[in-house]
Amino acid sequence: MSTPGDFKIHATDGEARRATLTTAHGDIQTPIFMPVGTQGTVKSLTPLDLEEMDAQIILGNTYHLYLRPGDDLVARRGGLHKFANWKRPILTDSGGFQVFSLQEIRKLSEEGVEFRSYIDGSKHFFSPEKAIDIQKNLGSDIMMVLDECVGYGADKDYTNKSLEMTTRWAKRCRDHYPKGSGGQIMFGIVQGGFYKDLREKSLEQLREIDFEGFAIGGLSVGESTKEMYDILHHIAPKMPSDKPRYLMGVGTPLDLLEGVSAGVDMFDCVLPSRNARNGTLFTSQGKINIKRAEFAEDDSPLDPECGCYTCRNFTKAYLRHLYMAKELLSYRLNTYHNLYFYLDLMKQIRAAIENGTFAELKAKYEAAYAKG
Numbered sequence: 001m002s003t004p005g006d007f008k009i010h011a012t013d014g015e016a017r018r019a020t021l022t023t024a025h026g027d028i029q030t031p032i033f034m035p036v037g038t039q040g041t042v043k044s045l046t047p048l049d050l051e052e053m054d055a056q057i058i059l060g061n062t063y064h065l066y067l068r069p070g071d072d073l074v075a076r077r078g079g080l081h082k083f084a085n086w087k088r089p090i091l092t093d094s095g096g097f098q099v100f101s102l103q104e105i106r107k108l109s110e111e112g113v114e115f116r117s118y119i120d121g122s123k124h125f126f127s128p129e130k131a132i133d134i135q136k137n138l139g140s141d142i143m144m145v146l147d148e149c150v151g152y153g154a155d156k157d158y159t160n161k162s163l164e165m166t167t168r169w170a171k172r173c174r175d176h177y178p179k180g181s182g183g184q185i186m187f188g189i190v191q192g193g194f195y196k197d198l199r200e201k202s203l204e205q206l207r208e209i210d211f212e213g214f215a216i217g218g219l220s221v222g223e224s225t226k227e228m229y230d231i232l233h234h235i236a237p238k239m240p241s242d243k244p245r246y247l248m249g250v251g252t253p254l255d256l257l258e259g260v261s262a263g264v265d266m267f268d269c270v271l272p273s274r275n276a277r278n279g280t281l282f283t284s285q286g287k288i289n290i291k292r293a294e295f296a297e298d299d300s301p302l303d304p305e306c307g308c309y310t311c312r313n314f315t316k317a318y319l320r321h322l323y324m325a326k327e328l329l330s331y332r333l334n335t336y337h338n339l340y341f342y343l344d345l346m347k348q349i350r351a352a353i354e355n356g357t358f359a360e361l362k363a364k365y366e367a368a369y370a371k372g
């Protein structure tokens with residue numbers, strides 16, 4: 001009988017790992033990409049669409065769902081799985097990032113963070129315990145601790161003080177929901193900015209606490225790709241090898257490949273769904289923007305190598321027309337394709353690790369995406 005949090009590694013290829021993570025709503029095959037469903041929905045897609053494209057897990061967000069419709073309202077409806085009719089695993093972020101990135105007006109103290117609602121300006125307070133209580137109400141399979149994601153360029157002294165508070169908050173989150181006290185598992189979040197010694201310090205402090213997994217926070221906050229990869233390759237291989245590693249908010253197709261090569265197992269990013277809105281589509285030959293005039297009478301599919309509903313049923317000419325006409329269907333068909341592309345890339349990565357050809361797969365996409 002497998003327990004939520006069990007993590008079994010089946011194969012490795014360099015630092016890359018092919019594993020299975022057990023949750024209360026089923027097993028997750030890693031490496032994995034997690035579509036972002038901030039408000040309990042992956043914008044414009046139905047649960048059926050997501051199951052068709054084999055999305056194994058989606059993300060929800062404490063900050064947004066607490067403010068609207070209310071985590072208590074969701075709890076009274078049986079939790080987020082029932083409310084959104086999503087039967088597979090859900091991971092919820094703690095809201096730390098949203099408070100620190102979306103809010104100018106906020107007060108940070110040892111106790112927690114005070115902020116104003118972006119909806120009606122009302123005042124709210126998140127303590128580590130409150131952030132966990134909200135995720136308990138939502139019933140997510142994987143909960144994230146409340147942390148401070150310091151901004152790009154934060155100085156070393158501030159970054160150090162912040163990571164120490166984040167560790168104290170992490171401990172309070174774990175004490176508030178001890179391991180095994182329910183079917184939900186909890187990940188710690190490594191901070192430390194762009195200082196390698198502080199990253200190691202954050203990890204050393206967190207590994208003392210009994211988390212079922214560890215995330216790398218504080219990246220994809222405006223740094224260069226080189227700076228991100230530098231920290232990634234420094235800290236990921238040092239994280240507990242017998243537990244899942246989650247790189248938060250990352251990234252492009254090349255970032256996913258780079259992250260896997262550094263030993264990362266889980267990724268989330270708004271890019272595939274956000275880019276769908278502005279017509280930037282990911283294909284096996286690189287990125288294209290569907291609004292370009294060259295596609296006006298192009299009767300070929302978006303991506304000849306893609307098996308998704310959009311590519312099997314529509315031409316570039318029609319997708320361009322929908323985009324130019326600002327039709328709702330444009331957003332839905334573009335999102336469907338972009339997420340399918342990301343999920344299919346992860347499927348190829350899992351197979352490549354199993355048969356020891358990960359380096360070749362990475363080189364193929366680096367060539368196709370070289371032009372950026």
Ligand SMILES: CNc1nc2c(CC[C@H]3O[C@@H](OC)[C@@H]4OC(C)(C)O[C@@H]43)c3nc(N)[nH]c(=O)c3cc2[nH]1
Binds near residue numbers: 036060061093095221
């Ligand atoms: C884009 N770059 C980026 N995102 C980050 C996140 C948030 C990740 C969440 O925010 C949304 O992406 C913007 C996603 O949709 C929901 C569902 C809201 O959850 C995802 C982070 N979260 C926490 N707790 N701590 C971090 O240090 C952190 C760092 C990040 N860097």
Ligand SMILES: [Zn+2]
Binds near residue numbers: 306307308311337
């Ligand atoms: Zn497609």
